[in-house]
Amino acid sequence: MLGPVILAASRSDRMRRLVSAAPVTKQVVDRFIPGETVDEILPIIEELTGNGLELTMDVVGEDITTPEQAAAARDAYLKLIDRLKPLELGARAEMSVKLSMFGQALPGGHELALANVRPVVEAAAEIGTTVTLDAEDHTTLDSMFAIHEELRKDVPRTGCVIQAYLFRTEEDARRLAANGSRVRLVKGAYKEPAEVAYQQKHEIDKAYVRILRTLMEGEGYPMIGSHDPRLISIAQELAHRAGRKLDEYEFQMLYGIRSDEHLRLAAEGHRMRVYTAYGTDWYGYFMRRLAEKPANLRFFLRSMVTK
Ligand code: FAD
Numbered sequence: 304m305l306g307p308v309i310l311a312a313s314r315s316d317r318m319r320r321l322v323s324a325a326p327v328t329k330q331v332v333d334r335f336i337p338g339e340t341v342d343e344i345l346p347i348i349e350e351l352t353g354n355g356l357e358l359t360m361d362v363v364g365e366d367i368t369t370p371e372q373a374a375a376a377r378d379a380y381l382k383l384i385d386r387l388k389p390l391e392l393g394a395r396a397e398m399s400v401k402l403s404m405f406g407q408a409l410p411g412g413h414e415l416a417l418a419n420v421r422p423v424v425e426a427a428a429e430i431g432t433t434v435t436l437d438a439e440d441h442t443t444l445d446s447m448f449a450i451h452e453e454l455r456k457d458v459p460r461t462g463c464v465i466q467a468y469l470f471r472t473e474e475d476a477r478r479l480a481a482n483g484s485r486v487r488l489v490k491g492a493y494k495e496p497a498e499v500a501y502q503q504k505h506e507i508d509k510a511y512v513r514i515l516r517t518l519m520e521g522e523g524y525p526m527i528g529s530h531d532p533r534l535i536s537i538a539q540e541l542a543h544r545a546g547r548k549l550d551e552y553e554f555q556m557l558y559g560i561r562s563d564e565h566l567r568l569a570a571e572g573h574r575m576r577v578y579t580a581y582g583t584d585w586y587g588y589f590m591r592r593l594a595e596k597p598a599n600l601r602f603f604l605r606s607m608v609t610k
Contacts (some may be wrong), residue, residue: 306594310494313368313590323586335559335592336363338581341386347389347558352395355569357576359397359435359555360387364404364467364584370415373406377419379582384426392609393431397462398423399578401437402447417453428458435462435485435526440468440493441500449474455484462526466491467511468500480521486525487555488514492591512537519545519552524541526556526576530564549573552558557592 305448312318327526338344344360351527362379364372387396400423406415416462417419436451451463462485469491479486488508491500499509511534518525519541535554538557542552553574556565569575580588593600 306597307494308593309590309600313587313594316388318587318590322590331599332589333582334583335557335589336580336582336585337558338583339583342382344383344568344579344581345386347581348392348396351577352392353564355396355575356565357395357553357574359399359576361399361437361578361579361580361588362404363403363580363582363588365401365439365587366403366408367406368409370406370409371591372475373404373409373415373419376404376406377423378566380423381426384423384430385486388430388431394433397432397576398427398434399437400434402450403443407443407446413449416446417450420450421454422453424461428460433458433460433462433485435464435487438464438466438491440469441495443470444471444475447472450481451484453584459483460485462487462524464489464528466493466500466512467514468495468507470499470501472510473514473517477521480518480523483522483524483527485524486518487528488518490531492595509533516541519547523550527552528578530556530561532564535564535568549582560592 337347346357360383360385362376364376367373367376380400384398390396402416402421403419405419406412409415420434426541436447438447447463451461454461463479464487465475465479467488467490476486476488488511492512501510508531511529515525515527515538527535529535540552549572553576554568555576555578558577558579565575565577593603
Protein backbone atom coordinates (compact mmCIF):
# COMPACT_ATOMS: atom_id res chain seq x y z
CA MET A 304 0.00 0.00 0.00
CA LEU A 305 2.87 2.37 0.76
CA GLY A 306 4.45 2.14 -2.69
CA PRO A 307 1.91 4.30 -4.57
CA VAL A 308 2.01 6.96 -1.83
CA ILE A 309 5.81 7.19 -2.05
CA LEU A 310 5.63 7.29 -5.85
CA ALA A 311 3.17 10.19 -5.66
CA ALA A 312 5.58 11.95 -3.27
CA SER A 313 8.40 11.39 -5.76
CA ARG A 314 6.67 13.96 -8.02
CA SER A 315 6.06 16.53 -5.24
CA ASP A 316 8.33 19.58 -5.08
CA ARG A 317 7.44 20.17 -1.43
CA MET A 318 8.47 16.61 -0.48
CA ARG A 319 11.60 16.99 -2.59
CA ARG A 320 12.65 20.04 -0.56
CA LEU A 321 11.81 18.35 2.76
CA VAL A 322 13.58 15.06 2.05
CA SER A 323 16.60 16.63 0.36
CA ALA A 324 17.17 18.99 3.30
CA ALA A 325 16.94 16.31 6.01
CA PRO A 326 20.40 16.04 7.60
CA VAL A 327 20.53 12.24 7.75
CA THR A 328 19.16 11.61 4.29
CA LYS A 329 22.59 11.35 2.72
CA GLN A 330 23.66 8.22 4.64
CA VAL A 331 20.59 6.38 3.43
CA VAL A 332 20.89 7.79 -0.08
CA ASP A 333 24.52 6.63 -0.32
CA ARG A 334 23.41 3.00 -0.30
CA PHE A 335 21.78 3.50 -3.71
CA ILE A 336 23.66 6.51 -5.11
CA PRO A 337 27.28 6.12 -4.06
CA GLY A 338 28.64 9.48 -5.24
CA GLU A 339 27.79 12.98 -6.36
CA THR A 340 30.69 13.73 -8.72
CA VAL A 341 32.70 11.94 -11.39
CA ASP A 342 35.68 11.96 -9.02
CA GLU A 343 33.66 10.19 -6.35
CA ILE A 344 32.27 7.60 -8.74
CA LEU A 345 35.47 6.57 -10.54
CA PRO A 346 36.81 4.47 -7.61
CA ILE A 347 33.42 2.69 -7.44
CA ILE A 348 33.65 1.91 -11.16
CA GLU A 349 37.14 0.51 -10.67
CA GLU A 350 36.05 -1.55 -7.67
CA LEU A 351 33.04 -3.08 -9.45
CA THR A 352 34.89 -3.86 -12.68
CA GLY A 353 37.75 -5.25 -10.57
CA ASN A 354 35.21 -7.70 -9.13
CA GLY A 355 34.26 -8.94 -12.60
CA LEU A 356 31.09 -6.84 -12.84
CA GLU A 357 30.05 -4.54 -15.68
CA LEU A 358 28.26 -1.23 -15.27
CA THR A 359 25.66 1.02 -16.72
CA MET A 360 26.14 4.57 -15.46
CA ASP A 361 23.26 6.91 -14.68
CA VAL A 362 23.82 10.59 -13.97
CA VAL A 363 20.74 11.12 -11.80
CA GLY A 364 18.19 13.74 -12.80
CA GLU A 365 14.83 13.94 -14.53
CA ASP A 366 11.91 16.29 -15.19
CA ILE A 367 14.11 19.31 -15.82
CA THR A 368 12.39 22.61 -16.64
CA THR A 369 14.75 24.61 -18.90
CA PRO A 370 16.75 23.90 -22.09
CA GLU A 371 19.89 24.97 -20.18
CA GLN A 372 19.37 22.14 -17.69
CA ALA A 373 18.94 19.72 -20.60
CA ALA A 374 22.24 20.91 -22.10
CA ALA A 375 23.87 20.53 -18.69
CA ALA A 376 22.65 16.91 -18.53
CA ARG A 377 24.21 16.23 -21.93
CA ASP A 378 27.48 17.82 -20.77
CA ALA A 379 27.52 15.77 -17.56
CA TYR A 380 27.40 12.56 -19.60
CA LEU A 381 30.03 13.85 -22.03
CA LYS A 382 32.30 14.63 -19.10
CA LEU A 383 31.78 11.15 -17.67
CA ILE A 384 32.57 9.54 -21.04
CA ASP A 385 35.71 11.67 -21.29
CA ARG A 386 36.86 10.45 -17.88
CA LEU A 387 36.03 6.82 -18.74
CA LYS A 388 38.14 6.93 -21.91
CA PRO A 389 41.58 6.35 -20.29
CA LEU A 390 40.20 3.44 -18.25
CA GLU A 391 39.64 1.55 -21.54
CA LEU A 392 36.66 -0.36 -20.20
CA GLY A 393 34.82 -0.30 -23.54
CA ALA A 394 31.38 -1.90 -23.28
CA ARG A 395 32.03 -2.92 -19.67
CA ALA A 396 30.87 0.57 -18.68
CA GLU A 397 27.78 1.70 -20.54
CA MET A 398 25.48 4.71 -19.96
CA SER A 399 21.78 4.80 -19.09
CA VAL A 400 19.89 8.02 -19.78
CA LYS A 401 16.46 9.41 -18.98
CA LEU A 402 15.17 11.49 -21.87
CA SER A 403 13.19 13.73 -19.49
CA MET A 404 16.57 14.93 -18.25
CA PHE A 405 17.51 15.78 -21.85
CA GLY A 406 14.47 18.04 -22.32
CA GLN A 407 11.79 15.62 -23.59
CA ALA A 408 8.96 17.28 -21.60
CA LEU A 409 9.77 20.86 -22.68
CA PRO A 410 8.12 22.55 -25.69
CA GLY A 411 9.64 20.94 -28.80
CA GLY A 412 10.96 18.36 -26.37
CA HIS A 413 11.12 15.37 -28.71
CA GLU A 414 13.57 17.14 -31.04
CA LEU A 415 15.42 18.73 -28.13
CA ALA A 416 15.93 15.40 -26.36
CA LEU A 417 17.10 13.78 -29.60
CA ALA A 418 19.54 16.64 -30.27
CA ASN A 419 20.93 16.41 -26.72
CA VAL A 420 21.21 12.64 -26.51
CA ARG A 421 22.77 12.12 -29.95
CA PRO A 422 26.23 13.51 -29.02
CA VAL A 423 26.23 11.29 -25.92
CA VAL A 424 25.46 8.20 -28.00
CA GLU A 425 28.18 9.15 -30.51
CA ALA A 426 30.77 9.85 -27.79
CA ALA A 427 29.94 6.53 -26.13
CA ALA A 428 30.38 4.71 -29.46
CA GLU A 429 33.80 6.36 -29.88
CA ILE A 430 35.05 4.76 -26.67
CA GLY A 431 33.57 1.38 -27.63
CA THR A 432 30.47 1.46 -25.49
CA THR A 433 26.81 2.28 -25.77
CA VAL A 434 23.78 4.00 -24.28
CA THR A 435 20.46 2.59 -23.11
CA LEU A 436 17.35 4.80 -23.01
CA ASP A 437 15.55 4.26 -19.71
CA ALA A 438 11.76 3.93 -19.72
CA GLU A 439 9.90 6.61 -17.76
CA ASP A 440 6.13 7.04 -17.38
CA HIS A 441 3.90 5.69 -20.14
CA THR A 442 3.14 9.10 -21.67
CA THR A 443 6.79 9.45 -22.71
CA LEU A 444 7.27 6.11 -24.41
CA ASP A 445 6.19 6.75 -28.02
CA SER A 446 8.74 9.56 -28.13
CA MET A 447 11.39 7.38 -26.45
CA PHE A 448 10.91 4.51 -28.94
CA ALA A 449 11.01 6.93 -31.89
CA ILE A 450 14.28 8.43 -30.60
CA HIS A 451 15.64 4.93 -30.05
CA GLU A 452 14.86 3.97 -33.64
CA GLU A 453 16.41 7.19 -34.94
CA LEU A 454 19.63 6.69 -32.92
CA ARG A 455 19.92 3.07 -34.02
CA LYS A 456 20.26 4.16 -37.67
CA ASP A 457 23.79 5.34 -36.86
CA VAL A 458 24.55 3.37 -33.67
CA PRO A 459 22.61 0.08 -33.83
CA ARG A 460 23.80 -1.01 -30.38
CA THR A 461 21.80 1.76 -28.68
CA GLY A 462 19.44 0.06 -26.24
CA CYS A 463 16.07 0.80 -24.68
CA VAL A 464 14.00 -0.32 -21.73
CA ILE A 465 10.55 -1.89 -21.69
CA GLN A 466 8.30 -2.29 -18.63
CA ALA A 467 6.41 -5.54 -18.00
CA TYR A 468 3.60 -3.78 -16.10
CA LEU A 469 2.35 -1.94 -19.22
CA PHE A 470 -0.24 -3.64 -21.46
CA ARG A 471 1.51 -2.24 -24.56
CA THR A 472 4.83 -3.92 -23.80
CA GLU A 473 4.16 -7.36 -25.30
CA GLU A 474 3.71 -5.71 -28.69
CA ASP A 475 6.76 -3.45 -28.17
CA ALA A 476 8.80 -6.54 -27.27
CA ARG A 477 7.78 -8.37 -30.46
CA ARG A 478 8.81 -5.38 -32.59
CA LEU A 479 12.14 -4.88 -30.78
CA ALA A 480 12.96 -8.61 -30.74
CA ALA A 481 12.35 -8.82 -34.48
CA ASN A 482 14.60 -5.88 -35.29
CA GLY A 483 17.58 -7.17 -33.29
CA SER A 484 17.61 -4.54 -30.59
CA ARG A 485 19.30 -4.50 -27.20
CA VAL A 486 16.42 -4.42 -24.73
CA ARG A 487 16.36 -4.21 -20.95
CA LEU A 488 13.20 -5.73 -19.50
CA VAL A 489 12.11 -4.41 -16.08
CA LYS A 490 8.90 -4.70 -14.08
CA GLY A 491 8.36 -0.91 -14.07
CA ALA A 492 8.89 1.69 -11.36
CA TYR A 493 6.30 4.45 -11.96
CA LYS A 494 2.77 4.97 -10.70
CA GLU A 495 0.64 3.95 -13.68
CA PRO A 496 -3.17 3.88 -13.95
CA ALA A 497 -5.18 0.67 -14.33
CA GLU A 498 -6.14 1.69 -17.89
CA VAL A 499 -2.57 1.13 -19.10
CA ALA A 500 -0.85 -1.17 -16.60
CA TYR A 501 -1.25 -4.31 -14.51
CA GLN A 502 -1.56 -3.40 -10.82
CA GLN A 503 -1.02 -6.81 -9.16
CA LYS A 504 2.43 -8.26 -8.61
CA HIS A 505 1.44 -11.74 -9.89
CA GLU A 506 0.07 -10.24 -13.13
CA ILE A 507 3.23 -8.21 -13.66
CA ASP A 508 5.43 -11.23 -12.99
CA LYS A 509 3.46 -13.37 -15.46
CA ALA A 510 3.72 -10.63 -18.11
CA TYR A 511 7.47 -10.39 -17.40
CA VAL A 512 7.91 -14.10 -18.21
CA ARG A 513 5.83 -13.89 -21.42
CA ILE A 514 7.80 -10.87 -22.62
CA LEU A 515 11.13 -12.39 -21.67
CA ARG A 516 10.31 -15.49 -23.72
CA THR A 517 9.65 -13.25 -26.74
CA LEU A 518 12.99 -11.48 -26.24
CA MET A 519 14.93 -14.71 -25.72
CA GLU A 520 13.43 -16.31 -28.83
CA GLY A 521 13.99 -13.17 -30.91
CA GLU A 522 16.95 -11.69 -32.74
CA GLY A 523 17.97 -9.08 -30.19
CA TYR A 524 20.06 -8.92 -27.04
CA PRO A 525 17.94 -9.33 -23.87
CA MET A 526 19.01 -7.56 -20.68
CA ILE A 527 17.19 -8.93 -17.64
CA GLY A 528 16.74 -5.99 -15.25
CA SER A 529 15.45 -7.58 -12.06
CA HIS A 530 16.47 -8.65 -8.56
CA ASP A 531 13.66 -11.21 -8.34
CA PRO A 532 15.27 -14.64 -7.70
CA ARG A 533 12.35 -16.47 -9.33
CA LEU A 534 12.57 -14.42 -12.52
CA ILE A 535 16.33 -14.81 -12.63
CA SER A 536 16.13 -18.60 -12.62
CA ILE A 537 13.30 -18.53 -15.17
CA ALA A 538 15.49 -16.28 -17.36
CA GLN A 539 18.34 -18.80 -17.17
CA GLU A 540 15.96 -21.59 -18.20
CA LEU A 541 14.47 -19.54 -21.09
CA ALA A 542 17.95 -18.61 -22.34
CA HIS A 543 18.96 -22.26 -22.25
CA ARG A 544 15.82 -23.35 -24.13
CA ALA A 545 16.36 -20.63 -26.74
CA GLY A 546 19.92 -21.94 -27.26
CA ARG A 547 21.53 -18.69 -26.15
CA LYS A 548 25.15 -18.72 -25.04
CA LEU A 549 26.24 -16.84 -21.89
CA ASP A 550 27.35 -13.81 -23.93
CA GLU A 551 24.03 -13.58 -25.78
CA TYR A 552 22.09 -12.02 -22.90
CA GLU A 553 22.89 -10.37 -19.59
CA PHE A 554 21.59 -9.69 -16.12
CA GLN A 555 21.32 -6.18 -14.70
CA MET A 556 20.69 -5.06 -11.13
CA LEU A 557 20.79 -1.78 -9.27
CA TYR A 558 23.77 -0.70 -7.20
CA GLY A 559 23.12 -1.39 -3.51
CA ILE A 560 20.46 -4.05 -4.04
CA ARG A 561 21.27 -7.78 -3.63
CA SER A 562 24.99 -7.16 -4.13
CA ASP A 563 25.87 -10.78 -3.22
CA GLU A 564 23.71 -11.92 -6.10
CA HIS A 565 25.67 -9.65 -8.49
CA LEU A 566 28.85 -11.49 -7.55
CA ARG A 567 27.24 -14.94 -7.57
CA LEU A 568 25.91 -14.54 -11.12
CA ALA A 569 29.23 -13.10 -12.34
CA ALA A 570 31.10 -16.01 -10.75
CA GLU A 571 28.80 -18.43 -12.62
CA GLY A 572 30.04 -16.85 -15.86
CA HIS A 573 27.08 -14.58 -16.52
CA ARG A 574 27.49 -11.04 -17.74
CA MET A 575 26.26 -9.03 -14.77
CA ARG A 576 25.83 -5.29 -15.19
CA VAL A 577 25.29 -3.01 -12.19
CA TYR A 578 23.18 0.09 -12.79
CA THR A 579 25.18 2.70 -10.91
CA ALA A 580 23.64 6.10 -10.34
CA TYR A 581 25.50 9.18 -9.19
CA GLY A 582 24.99 12.93 -9.03
CA THR A 583 23.23 15.53 -6.91
CA ASP A 584 19.67 15.41 -8.28
CA TRP A 585 18.93 12.04 -6.69
CA TYR A 586 15.45 12.65 -5.26
CA GLY A 587 13.28 10.89 -7.92
CA TYR A 588 15.63 7.89 -8.20
CA PHE A 589 15.86 7.54 -4.43
CA MET A 590 12.10 7.72 -3.89
CA ARG A 591 11.48 4.97 -6.45
CA ARG A 592 13.90 2.75 -4.52
CA LEU A 593 11.96 3.46 -1.31
CA ALA A 594 8.67 2.66 -3.07
CA GLU A 595 9.95 -0.72 -4.25
CA LYS A 596 10.61 -1.93 -0.74
CA PRO A 597 8.76 -0.43 2.24
CA ALA A 598 11.50 -1.72 4.58
CA ASN A 599 13.77 0.90 2.98
CA LEU A 600 11.32 3.59 4.02
CA ARG A 601 11.17 2.29 7.60
CA PHE A 602 14.98 2.35 7.74
CA PHE A 603 15.03 5.86 6.31
CA LEU A 604 12.43 7.19 8.78
CA ARG A 605 14.15 5.47 11.73
CA SER A 606 17.47 7.07 10.82
CA MET A 607 15.74 10.48 10.79
CA VAL A 608 14.31 10.13 14.31
CA THR A 609 17.25 8.39 15.97
CA LYS A 610 19.83 10.92 14.80
P1 FAD B 1 10.74 -6.99 -6.98
O1 FAD B 1 9.69 -8.06 -6.88
O2 FAD B 1 10.33 -5.59 -6.77
O3 FAD B 1 11.96 -7.30 -6.03
C1 FAD B 1 12.52 -8.58 -5.89
C2 FAD B 1 13.44 -8.55 -4.68
O4 FAD B 1 14.54 -7.67 -4.93
C3 FAD B 1 12.78 -7.96 -3.43
O5 FAD B 1 12.11 -8.95 -2.70
C4 FAD B 1 13.96 -7.39 -2.69
O6 FAD B 1 14.67 -8.39 -2.02
C5 FAD B 1 14.85 -6.87 -3.79
N1 FAD B 1 14.56 -5.46 -4.09
C6 FAD B 1 13.91 -4.95 -5.17
N2 FAD B 1 13.89 -3.60 -5.12
C7 FAD B 1 14.52 -3.25 -3.97
C8 FAD B 1 14.82 -2.01 -3.36
N3 FAD B 1 14.49 -0.84 -3.90
N4 FAD B 1 15.50 -2.01 -2.18
C9 FAD B 1 15.87 -3.17 -1.60
N5 FAD B 1 15.62 -4.39 -2.15
C10 FAD B 1 14.95 -4.44 -3.31
N6 FAD B 1 12.16 0.86 -13.99
C11 FAD B 1 11.62 1.66 -14.93
O7 FAD B 1 10.41 1.94 -14.86
N7 FAD B 1 12.38 2.16 -15.94
C12 FAD B 1 13.70 1.84 -16.09
O8 FAD B 1 14.35 2.30 -17.04
C13 FAD B 1 14.29 0.99 -15.13
N8 FAD B 1 15.59 0.62 -15.22
C14 FAD B 1 16.07 -0.32 -14.37
C15 FAD B 1 17.37 -0.82 -14.55
C16 FAD B 1 17.80 -1.89 -13.80
C17 FAD B 1 19.17 -2.45 -14.05
C18 FAD B 1 16.96 -2.47 -12.81
C19 FAD B 1 17.39 -3.64 -12.01
C20 FAD B 1 15.72 -1.93 -12.57
C21 FAD B 1 15.25 -0.86 -13.33
N9 FAD B 1 14.00 -0.32 -13.13
C22 FAD B 1 13.47 0.52 -14.06
C23 FAD B 1 13.25 -0.62 -11.88
C24 FAD B 1 12.28 -1.78 -12.05
O9 FAD B 1 11.20 -1.40 -12.85
C25 FAD B 1 11.74 -2.27 -10.69
O10 FAD B 1 11.07 -1.23 -10.05
C26 FAD B 1 12.82 -2.78 -9.75
O11 FAD B 1 13.80 -3.49 -10.43
C27 FAD B 1 12.20 -3.73 -8.69
O12 FAD B 1 11.68 -4.86 -9.33
P2 FAD B 1 12.36 -6.31 -9.27
O13 FAD B 1 12.29 -6.90 -10.65
O14 FAD B 1 13.69 -6.23 -8.69
O15 FAD B 1 11.35 -7.19 -8.43
